[in-house]
Amino acid sequence: MAQDFNGKVVVITGGASGMGAATAGLFAESGARVFIIDRNADLAQTMASALSVEAIVGDVSQSAFCESAIARAAAGGRIDALVNAAGIIIRANGLDTSDEDWQRTLNVNVSGVFYMCRAAIRQMKTQAPNADGARGAIVNFGSIWGELSGKGALAYAASKGAVHQITRTFAIEHARDGIRVNAVCPGEVDTPMLRTAGRTVPLTDAQAAEMGERVVPMGRLAQPVEIARMVRFLCSPEASYITGAMHYVDAGYSAV
Numbered sequence: 001m002a003q004d005f006n007g008k009v010v011v012i013t014g015g016a017s018g019m020g021a022a023t024a025g026l027f028a029e030s031g032a033r034v035f036i037i038d039r040n041a042d043l044a045q046t047m048a049s050a051l052s053v054e055a056i057v058g059d060v061s062q063s064a065f066c067e068s069a070i071a072r073a074a075a076g077g078r079i080d081a082l083v084n085a086a087g088i089i090i091r092a093n094g095l096d097t098s099d100e101d102w103q104r105t106l107n108v109n110v111s112g113v114f115y116m117c118r119a120a121i122r123q124m125k126t127q128a129p130n131a132d133g134a135r136g137a138i139v140n141f142g143s144i145w146g147e148l149s150g151k152g153a154l155a156y157a158a159s160k161g162a163v164h165q166i167t168r169t170f171a172i173e174h175a176r177d178g179i180r181v182n183a184v185c186p187g188e189v190d191t192p193m194l195r196t197a198g199r200t201v202p203l204t205d206a207q208a209a210e211m212g213e214r215v216v217p218m219g220r221l222a223q224p225v226e227i228a229r230m231v232r233f234l235c236s237p238e239a240s241y242i243t244g245a246m247h248y249v250d251a252g253y254s255a256v
């Protein structure tokens with residue numbers, strides 16, 4: 001069965017909330033041993049209990065932490081998939097972006113993805129290939145804002161453009177190692193990031209629905225699981241010929 005992850009080890013950063021948590025839920029349902037990595041200790045423990053997965057608490061912008069988290073998850077001998085969903089957004093135009101916000105965004109969204117990919121690929125290269133030649137798969141969370149431009153989140157857009165290039169470059173560097181690296185690029189997804197991050201007052205249900213109606217061609221926001229399904233597919237044997245690609249799951253947003 002293509003979505004059977006029995007016996008597989010999957011590591012998901014940002015797994016305590018939003019799309020990371022939805023992805024952890026799908027992999028757990030598919031039989032994987034799942035590690036969620038998150039800096040929010042309380043949320044990570046609560047989500048780990050709810051999904052029957054394991055939590056590793058820490059900050060992906062720290063290289064040493066990423067190395068130790070991968071080593072812990074790989075203690076059984078292998079990591080089959082890594083999903084990098086941890087991310088932050090600062091909602092500010094370029095001129096209103098402080099040095100601190102700029103650096104913080106790049107530290108988490110860019111360095112965090114790079115450190116986790118590097119540590120995981122080093123591990124995956126040591127693993128014996130499966131029958132189909134696969135050693136591992138990685139999915140990074142990019143964004144429509146990694147390609148499109150729009151006012152109001154310059155550091156975030158820059159960081160997601162970098163994630164797309166990290167994805168493409170690692171993909172071609174390791175295409176012959178049996179390691180596939182892809183990005184999923186969501187549009188507007190109804191998560192705590194969209195509702196609360198960088199806002200003084202969280203969006204209400206009515207405001208979130210209005211936003212979906214106004215900006216998304218299909219007329220609604222995505223639910224996190226609608227993105228998680230693409231992530232699980234990209235990590236599965238069904239995606240055996242797919243690497244180095246940006247996968248838009250945006251209800252037509254980037255087609256306009």
Ligand SMILES: NC(=O)c1ccc[n+]([C@@H]2O[C@H](COP(=O)([O-])OP(=O)(O)OC[C@H]3O[C@@H](n4cnc5c(N)ncnc54)[C@H](O)[C@@H]3O)[C@@H](O)[C@H]2O)c1
Pocket residue numbers: 013014015016017018019020037038039040043058059060061084085086087088108112141142143144185186187188189190191192193194197
């Ligand atoms: N929500 C959207 O509309 C949207 C659209 C496109 C892309 N994305 C991207 O998708 C990913 C998931 O977003 P979400 O909306 O589910 O967000 P979310 O805020 O619901 O979840 C993000 C999780 O990442 C964790 N995190 C943040 N910084 C961390 C760090 N330094 N170390 C470890 N954990 C950290 C948070 O604690 C949180 O649990 C992000 O990379 C985001 O940029 C979101």
